[in-house]
Amino acid sequence: MKAFLLLLCASLNFIAFAQPTQVVRGNVVDSETEYPINGAKVQIFTGDSTLLLRALTNIDGQFEIKNVPVGKHDLTVTSLTYDAKTITIEVNSGKETIVKIPLQESFVEQEEVVVTARKKGEVINELALISAHQFSVSETDRYAGSRSDPARMVSNYAGVGGSDDSRNDIVVRGNSPLGVVWKVEGIDIPNPNHFALAGSSGGPVSILNNKILGNSDFFMSAFPAEYGNSTSGVFDLKLRNGNNNLHELTGQFGFLGTELMAEGPLSKNGNSSYLVMGRYSTLSIFQTLGIKFGTDAVPKYADGAFKFNWKLKNGGALSLFGIGGTSSIEILISEQYPLDLKEQDESTEFYGEGDRDQYFDTKMAVVGLNYKKPISEKTFLTATMAYSYEEQNSHHDYLNRIVIDSVILLDSVNPSVHLMDYKFQVQKASAFFSFNHKINKRHLIKAGLNTDIYLFNYIDSALESTLTTFVKRFDYQGSAVLIQPFVQWKWRITENMAFTAGIHSQYFSQGNALSVAEPRLGWKLNMKKGQAIFAGAGMHSVTQPMYTYFYHQYDSLGNKVYHNDEMGFTRSLHTGIGYEKAFKKSLNLRVEAYYQYLYEIPVTIDSSAFSLVNMGGGFQRFFPEPLKNDGTGYNYGIELTLQKYFDKSFFFLLSATLFDSRYTASDGVERATSYNGKYIANLLAGKEFKLNQKQSISIGLKTTVAGGKLYGYVDVDATNEFRELIFKDEGFNSRKFRDYFRLDTKINWKYNAKRVTHEIGLDLVNITGQQNVLSLAYAPDLITPSKEPVAEKYQLGFLPIFYYKIDLRLGGKQ
Numbered sequence: 089m090k091a092f093l094l095l096l097c098a099s100l101n102f103i104a105f106a107q108p109t110q111v112v113r114g115n116v117v118d119s120e121t122e123y124p125i126n127g128a129k130v131q132i133f134t135g136d137s138t139l140l141l142r143a144l145t146n147i148d149g150q151f152e153i154k155n156v157p158v159g160k161h162d163l164t165v166t167s168l169t170y171d172a173k174t175i176t177i178e179v180n181s182g183k184e185t186i187v188k189i190p191l192q193e194s195f196v197e198q199e200e201v202v203v204t205a206r207k208k209g210e211v212i213n214e215l216a217l218i219s220a221h222q223f224s225v226s227e228t229d230r231y232a233g234s235r236s237d238p239a240r241m242v243s244n245y246a247g248v249g250g251s252d253d254s255r256n257d258i259v260v261r262g263n264s265p266l267g268v269v270w271k272v273e274g275i276d277i278p279n280p281n282h283f284a285l286a287g288s289s290g291g292p293v294s295i296l297n298n299k300i301l302g303n304s305d306f307f308m309s310a311f312p313a314e315y316g317n318s319t320s321g322v323f324d325l326k327l328r329n330g331n332n333n334l335h336e337l338t339g340q341f342g343f344l345g346t347e348l349m350a351e352g353p354l355s356k357n358g359n360s361s362y363l364v365m366g367r368y369s370t371l372s373i374f375q376t377l378g379i380k381f382g383t384d385a386v387p388k389y390a391d392g393a394f395k396f397n398w399k400l401k402n403g404g405a406l407s408l409f410g411i412g413g414t415s416s417i418e419i420l421i422s423e424q425y426p427l428d429l430k431e432q433d434e435s436t437e438f439y440g441e442g443d444r445d446q447y448f449d450t451k452m453a454v455v456g457l458n459y460k461k462p463i464s465e466k467t468f469l470t471a472t473m474a475y476s477y478e479e480q481n482s483h484h485d486y487l488n489r490i491v492i493d494s495v496i497l498l499d500s501v502n503p504s505v506h507l508m509d510y511k512f513q514v515q516k517a518s519a520f521f522s523f524n525h526k527i528n529k530r531h532l533i534k535a536g537l538n539t540d541i542y543l544f545n546y547i548d549s550a551l552e553s554t555l556t557t558f559v560k561r562f563d564y565q566g567s568a569v570l571i572q573p574f575v576q577w578k579w580r581i582t583e584n585m586a587f588t589a590g591i592h593s594q595y596f597s598q599g600n601a602l603s604v605a606e607p608r609l610g611w612k613l614n615m616k617k618g619q620a621i622f623a624g625a626g627m628h629s630v631t632q633p634m635y636t637y638f639y640h641q642y643d644s645l646g647n648k649v650y651h652n653d654e655m656g657f658t659r660s661l662h663t664g665i666g667y668e669k670a671f672k673k674s675l676n677l678r679v680e681a682y683y684q685y686l687y688e689i690p691v692t693i694d695s696s697a698f699s700l701v702n703m704g705g706g707f708q709r710f711f712p713e714p715l716k717n718d719g720t721g722y723n724y725g726i727e728l729t730l731q732k733y734f735d736k737s738f739f740f741l742l743s744a745t746l747f748d749s750r751y752t753a754s755d756g757v758e759r760a761t762s763y764n765g766k767y768i769a770n771l772l773a774g775k776e777f778k779l780n781q782k783q784s785i786s787i788g789l790k791t792t793v794a795g796g797k798l799y800g801y802v803d804v805d806a807t808n809e810f811r812e813l814i815f816k817d818e819g820f821n822s823r824k825f826r827d828y829f830r831l832d833t834k835i836n837w838k839y840n841a842k843r844v845t846h847e848i849g850l851d852l853v854n855i856t857g858q859q860n861v862l863s864l865a866y867a868p869d870l871i872t873p874s875k876e877p878v879a880e881k882y883q884l885g886f887l888p889i890f891y892y893k894i895d896l897r898l899g900g901k902q
Contacts (some may be wrong), residue, residue, distance in 0.1 A: 107781035108181035113152040119190035124149025182845030182895030195583035217610035218624035219309035232790040233832030246727035246743035253883035257290030260321040262749025266704035267320025274520035278478040282415035287633025295413035302328035310626035313590025330363030342891030366392040389415035412453030510548035564638040599654035618670035629657035651714035674733040689719030697817040702762040721751035740773040765795030788834035796825035
């Protein structure tokens with residue numbers, strides 16, 4: 089009887105604490121032609137290299153391994169004619185683990201497979217040999233302070249600036265964020281951020297959600313020839329497919345949004361899948377419930393995404409995808425009056441100016457159809473057609489204020505004046521086609537064409553400085569075409585040496601801007617003991633922000649004159665050289681030096697310090713005087729990355745950059761650009777503690793230091809006349825705010841139950857409450873009008889961001 093009770097207790101204990109399992113499946117393909125690899129051996133190992141489970145791929149390159157314990161494991165794929173590859177996978181009970189593993193064909197025939205030391209972080213694009221990073225969703229999601237925002241995640245890479253808490257602008261090597269391009273399935277998409285200003289590439293909140301993304305590539309310099317219309321960086325995003333076997337649900341409630349995602353098969357045969365998700369701003373929900381967060385200007389936003397995928401015969405696939413979002417905010421300064429200046433500052437609103445009420449809303453959407461097909465073992469083609477739409481609307485009311493006994497009041501007769509309205513709309517039809525052809529193991533050719541057709545509708549009107557007459561600043565409807573053909577060649581000179589060469593061409597019908605042939609070169613030599621050296625160079629060009637072509641002024645007869653409708657491209661020459669070493673235990677060291685020369689940058693015809701190289705950040709549009717493509721600039725620097733990838737229970741990333749970024753405008757004076765912070769460094773680390781077979785706790789830390797932002801001296805008379813900050817040419821960018829510092833931490837708890845994974849997390853941003861200066865704002869002193877009309881605006885203080893997430897698997901036996 090005693091033995092029976094002991095056995096019963098042991099059985100109950102096993103049932104209570106038995107480790108959940110899950111399915112791991114995916115497909116193995118040729119890295120250059122996407123052709124499925126039949127008969128590849130797939131093996132799963134534990135952290136101590138003990139073999140757990142194995143499988144072979146079928147004729148479609150697919151494999152499935154059941155009963156894989158939850159946790160982190162090494163997955164190794166081998167095939168006689170391909171180089172072996174090992175990746176780290178994380179298995180959770182609430183969602184199947186689905187992976188796509190590209191293998192590179194072996195340079196020489198092998199009689200047996202040799203598993204060499206793995207190298208993590210390799211980019212997906214086989215033609216990228218320099219200045220490229222793999223954006224790993226699972227890796228970057230562990231970064232503290234990143235808010236699940238892809239742009240903020242890549243700001244941790246060496247050479248990328250991210251010292252602005254209010255926006256996620258990507259500043260690459262001192263370049264303006266205007267030069268950054270976002271791509272999905274081969275086509276350029278509009279700015280994928282809420283509250284995005286026309287012509288910008290960033291914003292306060294991302295529309296993109298990392299839950300729908302697969303591993304992607306981020307390029308910083310001398311990128312392959314298929315990428316164009318950029319002088320700064322390219323974020324080539326991949327949308328993952330939904331689960332084609334089981335239905336799965338993910339729900340999340342948090343400070344930044346309440347969201348729901350569903351995925352699963354569209355049919356019983358597993359040849360199709362869906363992935364649909366949506367999110368709504370949680371702060372809007374709290375506002376409805378009467379809960380305040382220190383500001384009445386509550387941002388409202390909603391976004392969503394979908395992807396439907398159908399498998400076709402012989403390895404082909406057809407996908408319908410979409411991404412979109414809408415956002416709005418009302419900054420009502422008038423509700424703060426009357427305001428006693430003895431008790432507080434003129435404006436307590438973080439987002440707005442102190443002299444006006446502002447209403448702002450934006451919309452963005454892209455819908456596309458993608459077709460992929462391996463024609464043979466040597467040839468692969470892909471084609472995408474898409475439609476995109478973006479819109480910005482704004483309305484300002486100027487407040488008529490009076491001061492009585494140090495109390496600011498609104499004029500009782502006429503409290504406000506309609507100050508400004510604008511509505512910018514851009515529609516775009518896009519088409520992309522490319523094919524890869526592997527001539528043999530040594531030579532690969534890739535060629536294609538990217539075409540965009542734009543439809544513009546810009547209208548803007550504002551009161552003159554006298555507040556009596558409205559003047560139209562934009563009133564344009566028209567179209568333009570951007571065409572970008574390319575061809576690229578990869579030559580594997582030896583087993584350890586590769587060389588790439590390509591040509592990119594670019595034509596923009598607005599102003600007939602043409603770049604006939606932009607060469608791109610890359611070279612890499614892999615050496616012993618995990619070492620490699622690499623170098624590259626490339627010529628690049630970029631269009632100007634679209635709305636700047638159509639800003640008009642008036643001649644003496646009152647006719648509209650478009651001074652800048654024939655602006656040409658801004659052009660640049662990129663060069664770089666670097667060294668990297670892969671150590672054991674997933675540790676990588678990378679050092680890279682670069683030099684970039686920019687030319688034909690738009691600057692004013694009249695002598696001034698203005699240059700488009702300084703634009704693109706912040707929340708302000710700009711209204712340029714007549715411009716000419718005569719400006720120049722240069723950036724140079726050195727970058728260091730030391731990274732321990734997360735494979736067992738720990739990761740860290742140290743990235744540091746020393747750089748200089750300078751320009752020359754039409755006045756002939758060389759100055760620092762507005763993005764010349766001189767240095768930036770990030771240190772991130774994280775540790776996972778396994779409590780038992782079902783539970784774990786993870787802790788992360790991030791610290792960032794960067795040079796302070798630059799600014800100049802305010803032209804007081806012009807600023808007061810136009811009611812916005814205007815800086816003098818003399819001394820422009822000669823002053824600097826305090827250096828930037830921020831410390832973030834993150835903690836989350838995960839519980840794997842049967843078919844369900846629960847996760848609770850808390851991201852503590854700026855835990856020291858550091859007051860980093862954001863910018864200067866126009867703030868006239870109504871008591872002392874002669875005082876300089878500026879005030880410092882500060883970035884975010886301490887911000888706790890919480891979330892609860894649940895993954896639920898519907899169906900299946902495990």
